[in-house]
Amino acid sequence: MRFGPLTRYLSSAWDMLFPRRCLVCGQTLSGxxxxxCGACLTTLPLTHLxxxxxxxxxxxxxxxxxxxxxxxxxxxxxxxATFRLIHAMKYGxxxxxxxxxGEMMAHQxxxxxxxxxxxxxxxxxxxxxxxxxxxFNQSEAIAQGIATVTxxxxxxxxxxxxxxxxxxxxxxxxxxxxxxxxxxxxADADTLRNVGNGSPLKEKGNRYPHFLLIDDVxxxxxxxxxxxxxxxxxxxxxxxxxxxxLAGQHLNVFERGAE
Numbered sequence: 001m002r003f004g005p006l007t008r009y010l011s012s013a014w015d016m017l018f019p020r021r022c023l024v025c026g027q028t029l030s031g032x033x034x035x036x037c038g039a040c041l042t043t044l045p046l047t048h049l050x051x052x053x054x055x056x057x058x059x060x061x062x063x064x065x066x067x068x069x070x071x072x073x074x075x076x077x078x079x080x081a082t083f084r085l086i087h088a089m090k091y092g093x094x095x096x097x098x099x100x101x102g103e104m105m106a107h108q109x110x111x112x113x114x115x116x117x118x119x120x121x122x123x124x125x126x127x128x129x130x131x132x133x134x135x136f137n138q139s140e141a142i143a144q145g146i147a148t149v150t151x152x153x154x155x156x157x158x159x160x161x162x163x164x165x166x167x168x169x170x171x172x173x174x175x176x177x178x179x180x181x182x183x184x185x186x187a188d189a190d191t192l193r194n195v196g197n198g199s200p201l202k203e204k205g206n207r208y209p210h211f212l213l214i215d216d217v218x219x220x221x222x223x224x225x226x227x228x229x230x231x232x233x234x235x236x237x238x239x240x241x242x243x244x245x246l247a248g249q250h251l252n253v254f255e256r257g258a259e
Contacts, residue, residue: 045075060221070241102145119196186234
């Protein structure tokens, strides 16, 4: 306890020398702000999607048997606020931004019942090379934020990325589908079926596990689509989809805050 004042002094001195800045606008953050200043936080481009009904995310996965629901929180466009946040997280070595986004999503969508019946969070895995180069999996960081709020388990042992496919940048939708074909492998069927055993929902007869697939940005949905197909091919399961951001072209109506 007696080191408290010294710690606060050193922290203040550090902030003066190396001020924490908003990842969106670059302004200095105040003591209670985290990653994003209050002004930018209130103007982040939300998708305004209803997680309880059909929306632009769910429509991307209608052809996947077992699809339950899906949603994304932010609109992603080149150089908009969402772009700057995601870019800072992935290429600025800031996994804490992913946790921050995950907590935001959990607080936003939990009251709508989005996480009900979910047995496990399954973040999109990275290849071994990309994980080594980046140092962390951004989808897993987002899942950690969601887990902090919801208490849901994160399962990184259910699916692996076995092919280090080329970047998806500048590829068409069809090319993206081809680029991610066969890049994942799932755990054995018994392992998948046993996820959630002992939960109240399983006891009530919902015998197929419900996986919530987590990604940072949905551009065409090709990566999540490939992941979902891999899990469904391995064992019967229910699938939902959650992403921090959704590419703007999927939103047919530009609502307030979507620019």
